[in-house]
Amino acid sequence: VAVAHMTQSRESSLMSFLRRIGFESTAWALRRFHTSVDPHALVLEVGSGGNPYPRANVLLDAYETTRERHWAPLATDRPTVLGFVENLPFKDHAFDFVIAAHVLEHSADPARFLAELQRVAKAGYIEVPDAFMERINPYRDHRLEITCRDHKLVIRKKSAWQHDPEVVELYEDRVKPILTGDLIPRHPFQFHVRYYWENRIAYEIVNPDVDAGWPAPVTHRDTPPMTVSARVRQIARDFLRGLLSQRRRNASIDLLPLLRCTACHATDLSRERQALRCVGCGMRFPLRKSVVAMNEGQKGKN
DSSP: OOOOOOOSOSSOHHHHHHHHTTOHHHHHHHGGGOOOSOTTSOEEEESOTTSOOTTOSEEEESOSSOGGGTTOOOOOSSOEEEOOGGGOSBOTTOEEEEEEESOGGGOSOHHHHHHHHHHHEEEEEEEEEBHHHHHHSOOTTOOEEEEEETTEEEEEEOSSSOSOHHHHHHHHHHTHHHIIIIIHHHOGGGGEEEEEEESBOOEEESOTTSOOOOOOOOOOOOOOOOOHHHHHHHHHHHHHHHHHSOHHHHHTOOSGGGBOOTTTOOOOEEEOSSEEEETTTOEEEEEETTEEETTSOEEOOO
16 A cells, blocks of 8 residues: 655646745635646545535545535545544554545534544545634534634634634625635635644644534525526536546455444444445445445444
């Protein structure tokens, strides 16, 4: 198995050039197609959603459909597992590299989340909204504010989805259209954290005693119709993802040697017709085409 030494630049030469000439939004879009990892490394993406990174070989998400990704359908174009990052259904050191883009901020237990990333992979990449943007432009399902200082993640747990409702109201009344419609799209690198790690993740939770497990506010399922330009962008993105993915390699991956039971953490699983069964505790996990539902275990007979 290849070691995921990060010998490449964290930005492609094209990204760096575009940023120098002021095309920062284009450079930002290209980041998904440049992962600083050995081409032979086995790569997991957690929280992969509907637009996984092309370089990921195995995908993990908590739900097939969820409001947290605006009801976008789950992409399953390579081996896919349903499970939670705080209890990853993979063996220790199963992967060389793990991508966690826009998922850490959804966790109520960041210490366990980050411990699991380090347990299953040797290195990785984390991307989140910066704490400043989260403070003034909070999301109903985001439970953390995260920034980076001296290559260390600084994490603040949110006691509610809004830290300061009065500031948010003032911001939304006049400034939000300018910030989200103009400033952030033109300067996305300044409003996000991009964090590469190897061997260990340096982080600090400044308020560990805060309970971030509050119920998210209920909203109606209201997905606006996709515009023609958005549809064109989606087609182009899907084409590039397919072109740049390791499709042949991904099709040959057998998930069974990588998995462990989420109930007892035993690594001895057997394949049945429509499920995987833990030999240790008898838990059964449904198989649905290319998806292994490790978050839907049911006790069976040994």
